[in-house]
Amino acid sequence: MRILLDADTPIQMLTLLQHVLRPHKVDHVHGRGWSAKKDVPLLRDARAAGYDIFVTNDWNQLDSPAETDAIRRSRMHHVRYSQRREGLAGLALAIGAVVAAMPTVVEFLEKVDRQQLVRISGLDPKGRFESVDPVRNPPRYWS
Template sequence: MHILLDEDVPRQVVDVLKHVLRGHDVDHVHLIKWSGKPDDKIYRDARRAGYEAIVTNDAAQMADPDECREVKKSGIHRISYNQRHPGLHGLAIAVGSLVAAMPGVIDILSNADGQRLVHVTGIDPTRKRYEIIDPRRNPPRYRPR
């Protein structure tokens, strides 16, 4: 599948997605010199260029009737995600959510019989995703060899 990342998706995600989506092509609007191009033209031109999916963080896009019409007319899968939390921590949550979801999303879209609109659910920052142990207070059990 040929995937285009929109302007609002951090460029640093390209290499990670290329790694986890082996066998698929991942481009970014900055890398193909489409920065600043209006969304309605991005969808039209992306279809002409052979892209099958666009990844975006543009939440307002689907609230605009003209942009919705262009998304529909393009037939391109639209994959969206949100960055609800500010700063670098919010960026890490959003990018982590996107990268974790994309292999499964692309597997499904590769076999879809028509356009799909996908929204990636964010990682819940209120749930701890790690465990920290102080070995001075809770030493690990060492096994004799």
């Protein structure tokens, strides 16, 4: 499958997705020279260029009748996610969520016969790690 990342998607995500989606072609609009294109012509041109999946952080696209119609007419799968927190911590959570989900999303999309609208759930920063103080509570293997 051919996957296009929208301009609002961090460029840092490109290399990670290219790595985890090796059999697929992943591009960013910046690399195509399309970063200044508005969404409606971008969606049209992306489909004409053979892209199957469009990944965006632009949640407002589905609120705009013109953009929603362009998404529908493109017949590309529309994958969206959100960055729920500001700053680098929010960026890391958003990138982590997309990179972790996309192999499964692509596997699913390869099996369907119609356009899909996909929403990737964000990562919850709580419970992402655990810590042990080996002085106060040494594990049995600690010596």
